[in-house]
Amino acid sequence: MGIQLGSIGINDIYIGNxxxxxxxxxxxxxxxxxxxxxxxxxxxxLFAYYDLTQFKLTDAxxxxxxGNGHNMEVSSTxxxxxxxxxxLNTKNSSIVIANYNxxxxxxxxxxxxxxxxxxxxxxxxxxxxxxxxxxNGTGYFAWIASNVDGNEARLVxxxxxxxxxxxxxxxxxxxxxxxxxAITFGxxxxxxxxxxxxxxxxxxxxxxxxNAVYLLGSSAVNYSINHTLYSSRLYSRVLSASxxxxxxxxxxxxxxxx
Numbered sequence: 001m002g003i004q005l006g007s008i009g010i011n012d013i014y015i016g017n018x019x020x021x022x023x024x025x026x027x028x029x030x031x032x033x034x035x036x037x038x039x040x041x042x043x044x045x046l047f048a049y050y051d052l053t054q055f056k057l058t059d060a061x062x063x064x065x066x067g068n069g070h071n072m073e074v075s076s077t078x079x080x081x082x083x084x085x086x087x088l089n090t091k092n093s094s095i096v097i098a099n100y101n102x103x104x105x106x107x108x109x110x111x112x113x114x115x116x117x118x119x120x121x122x123x124x125x126x127x128x129x130x131x132x133x134x135x136n137g138t139g140y141f142a143w144i145a146s147n148v149d150g151n152e153a154r155l156v157x158x159x160x161x162x163x164x165x166x167x168x169x170x171x172x173x174x175x176x177x178x179x180x181x182a183i184t185f186g187x188x189x190x191x192x193x194x195x196x197x198x199x200x201x202x203x204x205x206x207x208x209x210x211n212a213v214y215l216l217g218s219s220a221v222n223y224s225i226n227h228t229l230y231s232s233r234l235y236s237r238v239l240s241a242s243x244x245x246x247x248x249x250x251x252x253x254x255x256x257x258x
Contacts, residue, residue, distance in 0.1 A: 040246075041250040076095055086230070097217040110238060
């Protein structure tokens with residue numbers, strides 16, 4: 001089977017998990033990926049959306065911008081601060097921002113964050129740069145932690161009490177600029193994207209169970225999330241690679257003031 005590079009509609013060519021941006025024949029460009037340029041994020045099947053740049057440390061809740069009413073309760077902000085871009089720096093302090101009754105029970109989902117690690121290490125339950133959870137693995141449960149050099153990420157992913165993976169992957173997670181993270185859960189497959197790149201694919205079950213708790217920040221044992229967070233979204237379906245890229249570009253544009 002061949003690929004006609006001049007064909008209309010081809011916008012993704014992969015070698016393994018690497019998305020090829022450009023193909024040349026000599027000095028002639030025969031294929032160039034059309035980058036997503038957007039001023040909006042994906043709204044189809046959006047269950048909850050939290051913009052931490054709109055949150056004030058004196059607020060009692062973080063508003064769900066979808067209007068679905070899945071607001072986050074702020075029990076404590078500890079010594080957390082806001083950075084110059086409005087991101088919430090949790091500072092690994094006594095912060096608790098959670099919704100204890102999300103009622104999120106679809107069989108497919110996408111978890112998404114835009115933020116950066118405040119501190120990095122290689123511990124399985126160490127200083128995570130993002131995360132969300134059901135009750136000890138029920139529903140959709142995922143952590144991503146960056147190593148000290150920022151060139152590897154440890155993934156810990158559960159779906160309905162089943163551990164889907166716990167491993168290191170190659171990924172660039174800078175400590176001075178935000179990264180985009182997305183995990184999609186399908187009926188038989190889950191995927192992890194970091195900064196628009198597909199870094200891991202694995203098998204999963206079809207039943208999501210009950211997601212009773214969803215955390216944006218917490219210092220509780222085994223739940224600590226030490227990051228600066230700008231936004232988080234939860235979808236009740238699997239986002240495509242192009243939709244993940246669209247949301248990433250939206251966040252980058254927003255962060256840069258475009």
